[in-house]
Amino acid sequence: MSKKFKPYLWFSLHDMTPNITADKRVVYCHNPMMFYNMTKEERKKSFKLFLFSKFYKYIYKINIKKNNYVIVQQDWIREKFKKAFKIKNVIVAHPEVNLGNLKINKNIKIEKNSFLYPSFPRVFKNFEVICEATKILENKGIKNFKVYLTIDGSENLYSKEIAKKYNQLGCVKFIGLQPRVNLIKNMVVHL
Structure with a gap:
């Protein structure tokens, strides 16, 4: 060619x-x-x-x-x-994220104290670190935040273990693999 x-x-x-x-x-x-x-x-x-x-x-x-x-x-x-x-x-060449092309309702606001970790579940991606940090904060009574993880336990053995071990955490939301536009929409709520 x-x-x-x-x-x-x-x-x-x-x-x-x-x-x-x-x-x-x-x-x-x-x-x-x-x-x-x-x-x-x-x-x-x-x-x-x-x-x-x-x-x-x-x-x-x-x-x-x-x-x-x-x-x-x-x-x-x-x-x-x-x-x-x-x-x-x-x-x-650091990745650059351009959100300008996304069609998001202007009446929707970003949820306060929310964090998104968009990653495929592989053992080197440190999902445990995020979940353990959340666990520490929750145990100290700090619960005014949400952490969205793009796994739900169905992707592979590793994600299954993470979801099972940390599903009791109220501040962690397992949203599964998502298309890019859904990642943004999952981070917003109506005020």
């Missing part, structure tokens, strides 16, 4: 550097899993993810030096990429 269209820029958006022809080549590497050291307990809960973490560095490594730029989301990942692959052309 690249030989047919002869692109100036080939921007690979999903971690891998294809073997193509272009004047400029860029790859966006969004998954830091290869740098995560899973515990034995985490390996039991998510063996596929463990295998994924061990082999992902080999996927990244394929053709990575052929890129003019490698783009990552955080500075610590940039430093790890530079060291792991012996490259210097790593750029940090």
Whole structure:
């Protein structure tokens, strides 16, 4: 395809550097899993993810030096990429969220003291940290907030354990995986 269209820029958006022809080549590497050291307990809960973490560095490594730029989301990942692959052309591009295109009723206000954690349930996503912090606050009588988690226990074994362990917390709401527009709408209430 690249030989047919002869692109100036080939921007690979999903971690891998294809073997193509272009004047400029860029790859966006969004998954830091290869740098995560899973515990034995985490390996039991998510063996596929463990295998994924061990082999992902080999996927990244394929053709990575052929890129003019490698783009990552955080500075610590940039430093790890530079060291792991012996490259210097790593750029940090922080994600930008544009809510301007969402059609939200202007009479709806953001719920006070509400927090949203939009993430797929994987063992390295720290859902326990959020739930334990909520538990500590609730035990101290602080209950004037809501934490919305985009899991409900049906996604995988890990989410099932989290939902079961923390479903008694009144300030945690398990809303399940959501489309982007629903994430915003779940964070608002009529005043």
